[in-house]
Amino acid sequence: MTTQVQRSQADGFRPSPGSGAGVGATIYPPTRALRPTSKVLPEHARNHNRSLVLQVLYTSGPQSRADVARETGLTRVTVSDLVADLIAEGLIVELGQRADARPGKPAMLIDIHRDAFHIVGVDLSEHRRFTGAVIDLDGRILARADVERDGATGDAALALATDLVRRLLERTDTPVLGIGIGSPGVVDPLGVVRSAPNLGWSDLALQAHLAETFGLPVHVANDANVAVLAEHAASDDDLLLVKIGHGVGAGLIIGGRPVVGSGFAAGEIGHVVVGTDGGPRCACGKHGCLEAWLAAPRLAARLDAIDDAAPDAASVRDAILREAGRRLGIVLAPVVGALNLSEVVLCGPTHLLDGALHEATVDTLRTRTMAEHNRDLRLRMTEQAEDIVLRGAAVMVLSGQLGVS
Amino acid sequence: MTTQVQRSQADGFRPSPGSGAGVGATIYPPTRALRPTSKVLPEHARNHNRSLVLQVLYTSGPQSRADVARETGLTRVTVSDLVADLIAEGLIVELGQRADARPGKPAMLIDIHRDAFHIVGVDLSEHRRFTGAVIDLDGRILARADVERDGATGDAALALATDLVRRLLERTDTPVLGIGIGSPGVVDPLGVVRSAPNLGWSDLALQAHLAETFGLPVHVANDANVAVLAEHAASDDDLLLVKIGHGVGAGLIIGGRPVVGSGFAAGEIGHVVVGTDGGPRCACGKHGCLEAWLAAPRLAARLDAIDDAAPDAASVRDAILREAGRRLGIVLAPVVGALNLSEVVLCGPTHLLDGALHEATVDTLRTRTMAEHNRDLRLRMTEQAEDIVLRGAAVMVLSGQLGVS
DNA sequence: GTACGTTTGTTCGTAAGCTTTACTAACGAA
DNA sequence: TTCGTTAGTAAAGCTTACGAACAAACGTAC
Secondary structure, eight states: OHHHHHHHHHHHOOOOTTSOSSTTTOOOOTTSOSSOOSOOOHHHHHHHHHHHHHHHHHHHOSEEHHHHHHHHSOOHHHHHHHHHHHHHTTSEEEEEEOOSOOSSSOOEEEEEOTTTOEEEEEEOOSSSEEEEEEEETTSOEEEEEEEEOTTOOHHHHHHHHHHHHHHHHTTOOSOEEEEEEEESSEEOTTSEEEEEGGGTEEEEEHHHHHHHHHOSOEEEEEHHHHHHHHHHTTOOSOEEEEEESSSEEEEEEETTEEOOOTTSOTTOOTTOBOSSSOOSBOTTSOBSBHHHHHOHHHHHHHHHTSOTTSTTHHHHHHHHHHHHHHHHHHHHHHHHHHHTOSEEEEESOHHHHTTHHHHHHHHHHHHHSOTTTSTTOEEEEOSOGGGHHHHHHHHHHHHHHHSOO | OHHHHHHHHHHHOOOOTTSOSSTTTOOOOTTSOSSOOSOOOHHHHHHHHHHHHHHHHHHHOSEEHHHHHHHHSOOHHHHHHHHHHHHHTTSEEEEEEOOSOOSSSOOEEEEEOTTSOEEEEEEOOSSSEEEEEEEETTSOEEEEEEEEOTTOOHHHHHHHHHHHHHHHHHTOOSOEEEEEEEESSEEOTTSEEEEEGGGTEEEEEHHHHHHHHHOSOEEEEEHHHHHHHHHHTTOOSOEEEEEESSSEEEEEEETTEEOOOTTSOTTOOTTOBOSSSOOSBOTTSOBSBHHHHHOHHHHHHHHHTSOTTSTTHHHHHHHHHHHHHHHHHHHHHHHHHHHTOSEEEEESOHHHHTTHHHHHHHHHHHHHSOTTTSTTOEEEEOSSGGGHHHHHHHHHHHHHHHSOO
């Protein structure tokens, strides 16, 4: 009976991609979308392979067409064809023959044309000013420009941001691949700032405005969601980035894709209440919000309130930072547990975060989650300091325009 | 200057799929994988479109080839070609001409051959017994079989499960599309049970064992992760399912894809500590774990301890359930906030969960998250009761084998 | 120095897959 | 009967990737 069943099954069913045929080869593919949602044409496949070639070159550096073919699994013929297109478009250049001596025909090295395009990145998340930079394809910052915000909101703030982009575009003679913007607040995938109270923006079509003004591809996302892209470029795991500044926000990448959330408000953890014992009153009216514990200005104010002359000032400062870290750990523990995260990154003022606070967060996470499951959890400070949003904006443009990161 | 820049850019760059060319058309595609990881061949595209046709029929029911073409965006020619293949494989059948009178040639209705295959689903998560069922493609349960576990662990438990599958396979004469298993513990994507303390399993290659034994496609995943598939079949949003039974676990679908976690332990929230005021001692040694508050046996025991004769027994019961619900809300709040979830589903004993506990969880979530961002959050009981894991197992097989759900 | 093997990148022909165009079949409406 | 509409199919063409074969260019063994 069972043999009959399996015979019919084997005849009637063609296995889907990713799951080989035959006994024991069928696996549940976790990366496959559950439901196909739109058709795929050959040109889409080609675009994917095009990005794949660029990706290999981007991460592994100059190499021959044959090398790329081996790494991608495509044939040399196909790679040559794709590369020919990409050279014609100016995205790839030939660098000359490989130097080292090997048997066989010498290889012609190719690479992404790293000088062919620049990227404009802008960070609107700082409270006091907008910052921006011209960035090359490798994420190096080539030129900077800032503008003091001076409390500007609404259209005035938009004008400041637009002008900042204009000034940055004037700083380069190289074609610009695109403009990436990290904005505070809730930003939808079409680049509409749904709500950014600090800037007085609501339903502002920032992407459309800038795209029309400058005639360039524009990508806009929440600042923390942008920042996590910069961090993700270095690793491949699921990643949570907590950005602590004037407010507290997070960016999240799961399975290689940014999490946006049902209302495009993923990562908005600043007003989640921490613990069951009250806490400082928050601007939102609640008590014990994460932001009330952890926002940089509030934390700094609490530290400043301590009289340096007092005999135990140092230990009080330490206790304050430690408590803030503990509160962060309390909020993160359920998230780390539910998502089984292996990597959490902190981003913000180093003098506040990197020390007692960081330690306390680690300790709290350890004691409040199942050690067995989260054994290899890493909690670390970002190494990108001030420029993380700018670099993330560049990654966002690279990813959106070339499918590379 | 800027005009020059944009001209070169427009010439040199071909927009990637999903982002149209030209001003304002470029969007940041949130569903695109950041980095292409493997090549895509035409046959992969065809398989995708094949699944797309099946998906449309599966969800929308019998219709003509032309209807499918309109809904998928593929041409009638391509749909006819795909359908011809699928009919040859026995996955689609022609049902005869459409009855209603319309101008033009009458349509030949086609549908997924819903009687051609059955699915075997098994739930290993109950403490006292293993349950299983033969399920049709629409998720209807056609036959059941159970086996008392009687404390069996290790190889004995494996033998019980294997025998249960064998008995289920004997209950149907229809070809079996595949076997789906929901197991407690941590299960990796290859169907290896990395760790299931209750069953005494560690690194047990359950998928491989069953596939070899029965010569059928087998899919294994954690019980809560399986259950959430059943729930997801009804909606399309991000979804968190909390499964409360002997333990407490969760399953999570984000962006249409199950979250697995870095150690394949996503959803293991049972041993996250809740609140900052201690709590009952847990089997794991910590105090105030979610499981210590909420696991069905412990909750029931606390309720049973109340003397029914006592004057205020009812209100004490209520307080206990309410407190448990509050604890659940406290743990979920950071997760809901970080992921901006719109839908959370509870699954477990209705008499415990659906009442004061549920209400308290909703209240707690409301007061501990930002109402503005999570306005449309729904927290509800599952409607699938006992069979959710069995139905989820069927969805897992459907999804894995046909790309349909 | 010559023959041989190796590696690169290209050319040519082929197979797969989807589209456009054009057709036939079958129906209702005027 | 004629006209317009809809379903499904057939033929041709375009895109895309592949395999086979080849020439170029190199090291090495003898």
